[in-house]
Amino acid sequence: xxxxxxxxxPAQLADDARRASHDATIAAWNVAAxxxxxxxxxxxxxxxxxxxxxxxxxxxAATGRVYARSAAAAASEKFGELKxxxxxxxxxxxxxIATQPMxxxxxxxxxGAALMAVLVATRPRxx
Numbered sequence: 001x002x003x004x005x006x007x008x009x010p011a012q013l014a015d016d017a018r019r020a021s022h023d024a025t026i027a028a029w030n031v032a033a034x035x036x037x038x039x040x041x042x043x044x045x046x047x048x049x050x051x052x053x054x055x056x057x058x059x060x061a062a063t064g065r066v067y068a069r070s071a072a073a074a075a076s077e078k079f080g081e082l083k084x085x086x087x088x089x090x091x092x093x094x095x096x097i098a099t100q101p102m103x104x105x106x107x108x109x110x111x112g113a114a115l116m117a118v119l120v121a122t123r124p125r126x127x
Contacts, residue, residue: 008016097104
């Protein structure tokens with residue numbers, strides 16, 4: 001250190017302390033402003049992320065609803081086809097019975113006998 005700095009008067013030391021205090025205050029204000037800006041940016045990013053998540057969830061829900069409607073429509077269509085097929089079988093069976101009554105009775109007896117054989121074969125035996 002040079003000679004001038006070692007021989008400062010109390011007034012000069014007080015001025016140096018005031019300048020250092022002022023510089024520290026300005027630095028603290030700058031740090032606070034940067035922190036505030038960073039916090040505001042983080043809040044904006046968080047809002048954007050939350051908004052994006054909401055949009056994604058909404059899209060997923062809409063896709064699920066569309067899929068459910070599509071599956072329900074397909075099931076309804078298949079059920080309608082099954083009902084039509086059953087009605088066709090009922091009609092063709094009635095026609096067959098009307099045109100071939102003896103053969104229809106024979107087929108019914110054979111089917112009943114086959115069903116009885118299966119039931120007897122699968123029934124547990126008790127001795």
